[in-house]
Amino acid sequence: MAALHIASIKRPSVIPGFGLALGVTLSYLGLIVLIPLAGLFWRSAQGGPAEFIRIATDARTLAALRLSFGTAFIAAAINAVFGMILAWILVRYDFPGRRIIDAIVDLPFALPTAVAGIALTALYAPNGWIGSLFEPFGIRIAYSATGIVIALVFIGLPFVVRSVQPVLEDFDREVEEVSATLGATRAQTVRRVVMPTLMPALLTGFALAFARAVGEYGSVIFIAGNSPYRTEIAPLLIVIKLEEFSYSGATTIAVLMLIASFLILLAINLVQSWSRRRYGDV
């Protein structure tokens, strides 16, 4: 049956090695991704459905998940807007230092996240440079959800810039010019002509930044304050459960995160493939 199935996918082609390539790909994916995830599911199911539901509906779990996904979403949205602007400036304008700024964009990738977390905490803590400016107004940045969002914006910045930049570089200037000759104002051209073309890349960047932010641990735990129900993110709760030797607790939260992330990324992917099918390449 399996052999039959593979034979029906396989077609004579000038590119040889389909069977080998598929085999290697599947084994690799299995080894690196699927087997650990399957173990996770298996382990979380060990406590039985009642235990799973108890942990999954626990107020502390729900608060942590809500915080993780909420702050990740806000951070990805902020990154989408400012990453877009940054990419636009890097592509469309030539100014001294452009190359350097271009290189700085990648720094959050290179920096150990704990270092980023400590640096941001030092800045935004109530006695830090920036935190002390807000403290008199009763606005607390570090040790609050705001601080978490700032850390997540920091680590997610490169994703949107790097996915939008190449598309913007390839963007045909004539399309904008023709829009102007047809009477469109600059704002209309950007809104109706440029943005729709950048949308798939922007979505990719958003999805990557979001996925990264949901799983982020190192930078957040320093700035969050980590008080249960308020500023405790789901990855931290998993670590706490592990330290309490509650393996089923840890794996249950992990499975919930996994399912939610998978569904969100799947939805974004579907939107993208739909738009790609529609617009094709011209």
Add this chain to the structure above:
Amino acid sequence: MMNAITPVVTEDSIALGLPIDVSIENVVKAFDDTPALHGVSLDVKAGELVALLGPSGSGKTTLLRILAGLDAPTSGRVLFDGSDALGLPVQDRNIGFVFQHYALFRHMTVFDNIAFGLTVRPRASRPPKAEIRKRVLHLLDLVQLGGLEKRYPAQLSGGQRQRVALARALAIEPRVLLLDEPFGALDAQVRKDLRRWLREIHDRTGHTTFFVTHDQEEALELADRVVVMSKGRIEQVGTADEIYDQPASPFVFSFIGESSLLPVTLVDGQIQLDGRPVGLAAPQGQSGTATLGFRPHDIAIVQDGGPAISGQIIAERRHGARRRLELHVGAEAHRAEIDVPADQGRQIGSQVAFRPNHWRIFPA
């Protein structure tokens, strides 16, 4: 792919704006100190179809972009019906521009592409939805793409895309239509069909139209007048007959049609090559060095030993119904080409003597 295009005549012709006169006065354009246009002047009458013809780098596209408002000239004036056009931003100039590579909005359907220019108008001057729809469908019929309004550009052939681009430009009722190498990216056969079709569209809509091309055949066949450009200057403006039969310069002569040019001297009313008369009379009152131009097909072989141009055959090839000989002429081995009947093959390396039946002398 496209079928052969047959004219569609519809009774209810839509209002497409009145054609206007266009005056270009001494337009200069310098890019980073290298001039792209050196003082170009041209008057075009309302409804004329004008080809800007020249090799790449001749400034023809720059001129077109200045007319559109996509580039600003360094100096000079452009008048639309006598009033200054350069002061108007591109949005308000009301011109239809068609690019070589279509520049369609690929995320929009054919319908939305064509309707774009109408839907971006301010609410006050925007036609109602039903009116836009009527006009777009009418334009789709005009460009013979009826029924394809729901397609996306990716689902169309090159020729169809270019017709959508033209319909989109016509939708805004432009005062002037500007086409930048509109058929440059298309197959030879599609080009020919679209050329004929564009002429028909122009005859029916009557826009003052400029189109840029480096294809002389396209220019001569399609345009009311051809503007031959070279190195940022207009070399000659004229009808196809004028350009072909009375070229104003060696450049025009060699650029339009096939030609050979030889350096000659004019002595005592005779044209001489390497100091020997070639049996052709010089134009009255001219002397000194000059360039002799003739067409390869318009010569006669001289076999009686009389004065003629003679050269050594260095190559021969079949050229349509005739046979083309490539010659080295004179002491300095200038290249020249002549045609002989296909059945008169000759030995490479042998000598041949000929005289042009018609020729032109361009004083140096």
